[in-house]
Amino acid sequence: MRRKTETRRFSFVEAARKLFVAQGFGAVTMEAIAAEAGASKATLYGYFSGKEALFEAFVVEAGEGGIAALDASREESDVRSSLVRLGVAYLDLVTRPEVMAVHRLIIGESGRHPQLVRIFYENGPRLTLLSVCGVIDRFMDEGFLRRAEPRKAGLNFQSLCDAAGQVGRQLWGLDKRPDAKTRKAAAEEAVDIFLAAYLH
Structure with a gap:
C-alpha cells in the first residue's frame, strides 16, 4: 500500500477549498473533490472520512x-x-x-x-x-x-x-x-x- 504523503493530503484540502468556495458545501461531492485533485475516490477516503473532515482541514489550513x-x-x-x-x-x-x-x-x-x-x-x-x-x-x-x-x-x-x-x-x-x-x-x-x- 502506498504511503500517505502530506503533499497528497494537501492536494485534497486545496481541491475541497476550491470547490467549496465556488459551489458551496452542500453541492460538492467526494467524487468531485477526488476528480479535482486528480485521484480516485478510494484514495481520498484513505485520507478523509468525508466532507466535514475536509472542511475542518480547510479551516485549519486557512x-x-x-x-x-x-x-x-x-x-x-x-x-x-x-x-x-x-x-x-x-x-x-x-x-x-x-x-x-x-x-x-x-x-x-x-x-x-x-x-x-x-x-x-x-x-x-x-x-x-x-x-x-x-x-x-x-x-x-x-x-x-x-x-x-x-x-x-x-x-x-x-x-x-x-x-x-x-x-x-x-x-x-x-x-x-x-x-x-x-x-x-x-x-x-x-x-x-x-x-x-x-x-x-
Whole structure:
C-alpha cells in the first residue's frame, strides 16, 4: 500500500477549498473533490472520512501559523508594544483571503449545515479568542491592566481591531484586504482605545 504523503493530503484540502468556495458545501461531492485533485475516490477516503473532515482541514489550513503569531506577542515586555503586535497578528489572520473565504462560506451554509459552524468555531474563532485573552490576562495578572473578565476584554479588543481595520467591508467584498501599513495603523488605534479603558 502506498504511503500517505502530506503533499497528497494537501492536494485534497486545496481541491475541497476550491470547490467549496465556488459551489458551496452542500453541492460538492467526494467524487468531485477526488476528480479535482486528480485521484480516485478510494484514495481520498484513505485520507478523509468525508466532507466535514475536509472542511475542518480547510479551516485549519486557512489559519495556519496564525495562533502562533498571536501567542508570540507575549514576548514583548511593554504593554502597548505587546498589544499592538497582538492586534497586527489578529488583523493579519482575520483578513487573510483564505480566512475570508471560510467566513463567507459559513455565512452561506450555516442554515443548511449548522455542524459546519461548530467545526469552524472550534478550529478558528475559539482558538483566536483564547490566544488574545491569554495575552491580556497576563498583563492583568502583572498589574499593568485593570482586572476584568478576560473573555469580555478579549472580545472588546477584537471588536476594536475589527472596527478600525474595516474587516466587515472586506468580508462583504466592498474593499480589498488592507495593506500591512493600514493594518498596523488600525491595530495602533484599537490599542490606544483599549488602553484608555483598561490601563491600570
